[in-house]
Amino acid sequence: DSGVTQTPKHLITATGQRVTLRCSPRSGDLSVYWYQQSLDQGLQFLIQYYNGEERAKGNILERFSAQQFPDLHSELNLSSLELGDSALYFCASSVGTGDYEQYFGPGTRLTVT
Amino acid sequence: LAKTTQPISMDSYEGQEVNITCSHNNIATNDYITWYQQFPSQGPRFIIQGYKTKVTNEVASLFIPADRKSSTLSLPRVSLSDTAVYYCLVGASFNKFYFGSGTKLNVKP
Numbered sequence: 567d568s569g570v571t572q573t574p575k576h577l578i579t580a581t582g583q584r585v586t587l588r589c590s591p592r593s594g595d596l597s598v599y600w601y602q603q604s605l606d607q608g609l610q611f612l613i614q615y616y617n618g619e620e621r622a623k624g625n626i627l628e629r630f631s632a633q634q635f636p637d638l639h640s641e642l643n644l645s646s647l648e649l650g651d652s653a654l655y656f657c658a659s660s661v662g663t664g665d666y667e668q669y670f671g672p673g674t675r676l677t678v679t
Numbered sequence: 680l681a682k683t684t685q686p687i688s689m690d691s692y693e694g695q696e697v698n699i700t701c702s703h704n705n706i707a708t709n710d711y712i713t714w715y716q717q718f719p720s721q722g723p724r725f726i727i728q729g730y731k732t733k734v735t736n737e738v739a740s741l742f743i744p745a746d747r748k749s750s751t752l753s754l755p756r757v758s759l760s761d762t763a764v765y766y767c768l769v770g771a772s773f774n775k776f777y778f779g780s781g782t783k784l785n786v787k788p
Contacts, residue, residue, distance in 0.1 A: 568722065599776065609723065609766070609778040624776065656722050665711040665771045670722025 569593065570671035572657050578677045584645040587674045591638055591659030597621070598640040599658040599668060600632055609656070615640055616663045647678045683767050688783040697754045699782050701767035704748050712743060712750045713768040717781070723766060727752070754784075762786045 569592035579585055591598050600612040602625075611624035615634035626632075629647075634640045644651060654673045660666035684702040691697045703712070711730050715723035727734055729741040729750070740753040754761055764781040 568724075570722075601776075601778075608780040609717075611776040611778070614776070622776070654720070658722070665713065665728070667713070667725045667728065668715075668723075668776075670724065673720070673722055675720075 568669040568671060570657060570659050570669050572655075572671040572674050574674060575672065576675050576677075578679065579647060580679055581647055581649060583647050583678075584643065585647065585676065587642040587644070587655055587657075587676075589640045589642070589657030589659075589671060591640070591657075592669050595659035595661050595669070596638065597660045597663050597666070598634055598638070599660075600626075600640070600642050601656040601658065602653050603656060603673075604650075604653040612642070614663070621663055644676070649678050652676055652678045682777055683769055683779045685765075685767060685779060685782045687780065688785065690785050690787060691757055692787050693758055694756050697757050697761075697784060697786075699752045699754075699765050699784065700749055701752070701769075702749045703767070703769040706747050706769055707773065709773075710769050711771065712741065712747075713771065714739070714741065714750075714752045715766045715768065715778070717764045717766065723778075726765075757784075757786045759786050759788060 571590045596617045599614045602610045612626040614622040632642045656673045658668040658670045713728040714726045717723040727741045734741045742751040766778045766781040
């Protein structure tokens with residue numbers, strides 16, 4: 567158990583819909599990262615927040631957005647969903663930003679039908 | 680961006696030592712090299728991190744040559760439970776978190 571929690575575990579929704587994925591980092595960690603992993607693919611970095619501020623941006627689509635709240639939990643919002651958005655979405659946290667060990671949550675499996 | 684190149688897959692047998700090499704020709708001076716392990720449908724897990732020469736912990740060793748353009752993860756005496764995908768991560772010092780496609784290690788009995 568990494569100490570990072572993600573909800574929900576599974577999500578099934580239809581194309582065009584909007585969903586919100588939630589992540590609670592390990593206690594004391596200030597950084598939160600979001601990654602997307604499609605079937606049999608590597609991890610694609612989406613976005614990082616550090617202490618409430620956006621810190622780094624990766625291959626995140628304009629239809630996707632995220633935020634980190636004062637209590638440090640984070641939400642990833644996915645809108646106008648397409649079939650290709652079906653994937654595992656991982657959240658990770660670390661104590662700082664940069665070359666710190668990232669602790670990954672169990673992931674949210676999103677299926678868009 | 681210090682992109683990485685790893686073999687797509689490797690096979691090994693139980694009890695053997697496995698070495699997985701990662702190339703990172705554009706590594707920056709401040710970059711560390713970090714390796715993660717991922718089992719199917721689970722989040723990756725940190726294995727080891729290093730900057731130069733050799734680092735060893737209870738599960739693996741990491742060898743980094745002087746030019747730091749590559750690194751080798753060494754797993755001693757692998758078991759079936761080491762079957763997983765292994766990623767090397769470089770570039771985090773610039774907040775570039777490029778995991779690449781990883782190396783799929785298959786350990787056979």
